[in-house]
Amino acid sequence: MKTCLVVDDSRVVRKVARKILEELEFACDEAEDGKQAMDHCMVTMPDAILLDWNMPVMNGIEFLRALRQMTHGAEPKVVLCTTENDLNHIQEALSAGANEYIMKPFDSDIIQNKFEQVGLL
Amino acid sequence: MQADNFEVLQKLLKQRSGLVVSPEKAYLLESRLMPVARKWSVKGLDELVALVRAKRDEKLLQDITEAMTTNESSFFRDTRPFDQFKSVVLPQLMEQRASRRHLRIWCAAASTGQEPYSLAMVLHEERVRMNGWRVEILGTDLSTEVLDKARDGVYSQFEIQRGLPITYLVKYFRQDGDKWLLSPEIRQMVDYRPFNLLEDPTALGRFDIVFLRNVLIYFDRPDKASILGRVAKLMPSDGVLYLGGAETVFGISDRFKPVEGQRGIYQPTSDAEPSSAGRQAAAF
Ligand SMILES: C[S@@+](CC[C@H](N)C(=O)[O-])C[C@H]1O[C@@H](n2cnc3c(N)ncnc32)[C@H](O)[C@@H]1O
DSSP: OEEEEEEOSOHHHHHHHHHHHHHTTEEEEEESSHHHHHHHHHHOOOSEEEEOSOOSSSOHHHHHHHHHHSTTTTSSEEEEEESOOSHHHHHHHHHHTOSEEEESSOOHHHHHHHHHHTTOO | OOHHHHHHHHHHHHHHHOOOOOGGGHHHHHHHHHHHHHHTTOSSHHHHHHHHHHHOOHHHHHHHHHHTOOOOOOTTTTSHHHHHIIIIIHHHHHHHTTTTOEEEEEETTOTTTHHHHHHHHHHHHTTTTTTTOEEEEEEEESOHHHHHHHHHTEEEHHHHHSSOOHHHHHHHEEEETTEEEEOHHHHTTEEEEEOOTTSOOGGGOOOSEEEEOSOGGGSOHHHHHHHHHHHHHTSOTTOEEEEOTTOOOTTTOSSEEEOTTOTTEEEEOTTSOOOHHHHHHHHO
8 A cells, every 4th residue: 555644734624635645546645734744754655745834833845845855755746736836836836846846726636646646646 | 408409419410510419418418519509699599499490590509519628638648659659659650650750630620729739749748750751641520610729729727737747837837827838839830720630631631640539539430430431542551540548440430440559549551552652662
């Protein structure tokens, strides 16, 4: 079973995402911000990360840049999932090392589609 | 709606677009034709049919036919056919057409353009290898409304999130508020014109690749068979036909055979005419 870390400061969003991902047969873990996500990745590197942008403590892009510097940090497929929906943000995320990008609101179809595109399904 | 009025609509749709509306699907008529009724200032579907009977107005018949089409589409729909196009079909055809350097592609139910534009983006990515090639992409559809939208190349966030890889979005689209505008360099790779699959397509010319995806499902078996027969006539024997995920030629037409080892794609059976490139090659 593949693993996915859901990083979002909203409990509701984490819950919805977890439900969708579990239906796609991912084992899910959750983190509330970039800092918690770092701690998680230092212990176990997930196969996939569904990542919010705006979070307290360490935001999604800061986390992503730090992740890509870590040993094995290049391995997880990272899908941004955020309300930031303009081209500049998307470009910034891609250059920070994101594999795909979802603009909220999202649904199970979009998540499935994007996970397929990056080769996770 | 009165039963005889349902039959009038059923016959009209079958005749004009091939669409089969079974009595269980009568509710679809209600939901899709009420806006047409309003447009023509009548109260309901019975009154709409009365208008059809009284006027036989071409514009009214067209409105009814177009309103009943299902135009759902998405970029890189089902992913696999487009991967297969890029990694198998295109390289092979490039080899077979190496001397002519000319490819013609037909999206025969192009809807709002996502399918032809997906192909155009794939081809654009290959432009270095295809330097010196002439590639034509023709998108046709029965509905002129969807073709207008296709030509505009303007899509919503919802539409660009379905199937379009983010790298293609960044490369080929510009943002305008909540709309996404396809770049002119991709738009100009595709020509659009109205065409009804029930008609003879000979005037469209010959095609190396035909996408006939997610449209045969609406037709009855005789219509499917005759459409496939007419399409086969436009294709060289090494041409490739793409059908939708739920569609097949099996038990419908023997004018196409499946391509071995490749799901969802078909080639004309050998009684179809060979390509001029094929003839040339044979002459050497
Ligand atoms: C579901 S869409 C398929 C779009 C695209 N090929 C895809 O797979 O995403 C079906 C399209 O077929 C068109 N159509 C239906 N009947 C037709 C006919 N008789 N001739 C040409 N187009 C037709 C509809 O207008 C609609 O845009």
